[in-house]
Amino acid sequence: MLQVRNLHIYYGQIQAVKGASLHVKPGEIVALIGGNGAGKSTILRAISGIVKSTSGSILLSDTEISSLPPERILKNGIGHVPEGRRLFRGLTVHDNLMLGAYSRNDSARIKNDIETMELLFPILGKRRKQLAGTLSGGEQQMLAMARTLMARPRMLLLDEPSMGLAPIITSQIYEKIGLLNKNEGLSILLVEQNAKLALKLAHRGYVIETGRVVMEGPTSELRESNEIQRAYLGKGYREVWE
């Protein structure tokens, strides 16, 4: 479904991504794990068109999308829930959802979809008239996901959905992500610092270090890898080797 080939991205003089390649198959959950500043978020930002890549290609169902503006990429079916939620904090929950559907013109179905979102995330229905900035962290993450879903994407890019959330809230969010994948067949590319969580949910994973893919495979394999256990799953040398 999504194919990223040999992607290079510069921020001014600094190269953030150095030839990363990855793919996501339809209906798959793929996790990108790796440390701070490894370039994971930058890859997502390039896929959704917020940053432009210097070279390499990004194919969505065999169509090159790397030169399209974000609103066109969204129309082609890729929705991006950015790091830090990035809600329109001074607008209401309802306004945020409506803005998520900005690219659509079918007002009857938009109304329907808002109801669907309020079923999926009941708290959003209760907070409909409240300003987005007044929501709790978990509620904001749900609203950010719902806002993106309002555009009816086929594929979701999720950047650090667990950031700053209590473990119990995180597991609620992850449960929803799993549901969206299972019930709606949504393909998901997930960036997560919490590798344990991501590797549990995802089908496949990529390990990104300093802008390169250093390891890839099914999550069952990655979970067993000694290096990953040591570097990202927080097990000590002894635990790994014994």
Add this chain to the structure above:
Amino acid sequence: MSVYIFHVLIMMGIYAILALSLNIIVGFAGLVSLGHAAFFGIGAYVSGLLMINGLGFPAAFFLSGIITSLLGLCLALPSLRVKDDYLAIVTLGFGIIIGLVFLNLEITGGADGLVGIPPVSLMGKPLYSKPGFFGLVAGVLVVMIVTMYTLKQSKIGRAWAAIRDNDVSAAFMGINVYGYKTMAFITSSFWAGLAGSLYAHYTAYINPHTFNMHTSIMVLSMVVLGGIGSITGSILGAVLLILLPEILRPLADYQDIFYGALLVAMMIFRPQGIMGRVKITEMFGRKK
């Protein structure tokens, strides 16, 4: 012909001093001023009035710098309570207020301006020759350039650089942000006042029109065009923007249109354009 060339050179020199003085505020301390012509004007009027009332040149020259820097202090104390675009508009407002003061006071001659400003006299002899006056301007400019480089390397310059990059962390490092910002305005207005004094004695006649918002903006354009924070850049910017109207002079009525269009075009094409090739300006340019 050579008289004309020296006239252009003198104007370049005076405006280079003015642009460099603004660069202390904009480039060194990372602040902004849209009212710099007010300092230029205060220096010109003070120096002109002092000499009309019998003071000699060197005294009037230095007093104009000192009095202008005192007014710079008066302006800085209240306006530095605000930042960024707010500071831009407050300084713009001050510039307009000072311009209206020139226009409406009796002592400044109102709209007619100040006439009969005596020429510079050195050691009792009036300096009428243009090459001679250019020598004086060039001398002041050299002293200023040396001062600028010294300032940049000094403790004050480093404090300004810290404030420019991030004034909150500068404050955490123990830098007196408000004090150093005020100091930038005082230093800058001192040199702008000197430039005003040179201008007044060179033209022998000043009126409020010279010191309006357009001049403030032209000086700021010189700084930006040359590369914010760059010393050579400000000089090149002054040379270019003084030269431009002279080159465009044959266009007569179309002159201003081209000037405006060129300002826009230079901003758009600057990275690769005229000044972009001058690498030295980029080296000092503020990193964004």
Add this chain to the structure above:
Amino acid sequence: MLIQQLINGLVSGCVYALVALGYTMIFGILGIVNFAQGEIYMFGAFTAVLTLAATGNIWLASAAGIAVACVLGVLLERIAFRPLRGMHPLIPLISAIGASIFLSSLARLLFGPEDRAFPFEFHPSSFYFYGAQINQLQLAIIAVSVGLMAILTLFLNMTKHGKAIIAVAMDSDAARLSGINVNRAYEITFLLGSALSGAAGIMMAIYYNSTSPSMGLLPGLKGFSAAILGGVGSIPGAIIGGLVLGIAENLGAAYISSSFKDAFAFIALVLVLILLPRGIMGSRK
């Protein structure tokens, strides 16, 4: 006397508010100061004067004036601002100033440097209100301004495109990820701001019965001051800032010194900023 000054202040305040709305919207969404707005005001007025002289129809003239203002605003965004996005904030500022010099000298060439009277005689009847003389023209200016402000507020808060503009102003990346075409939002913002300035210019040309290439300079600066005064980016702030400025200036001219009339606007501005550094309605993102 006092009421008379308040009413005169209200009329000029309405005009400053219209100009201020353009500044505040453009600044709110793009973070740049469109210094050429006074020139758009002037071009709106000139177009109306010329159209009126040719056709004799005041409604057609007003529509033409506003249309030219809109076109200029959109062109300005395309040519002088769009290529400079993301650069040091002084760069678009100088580009705007260049555009302003360009437009005012273009107007001098096209329309001549001298004042032109409005080619239409208004004989507004006036009435007295607590000893103050008010004429219908003043009432019409206030009514039209209030109407335009109401339309703008409704557009921004009630329509999809209006909300999209607010969203872009809040977080342009998030807006792009929501499928909003930010370039379009910028264009609409410039269009709206220019339309308001054009309308303000036309009304002032009628009110003072004069148009000249430099007529936009002071209203432009004062509109900008009004935007800052009210707290930049705030729509109600721009309106309040405009009214405060108009009234302060008329009171200052009447009771202190009329030759410093133009200074009062800026003195008020400096005072307010020093006392309330974020403006009257100020809360910046």
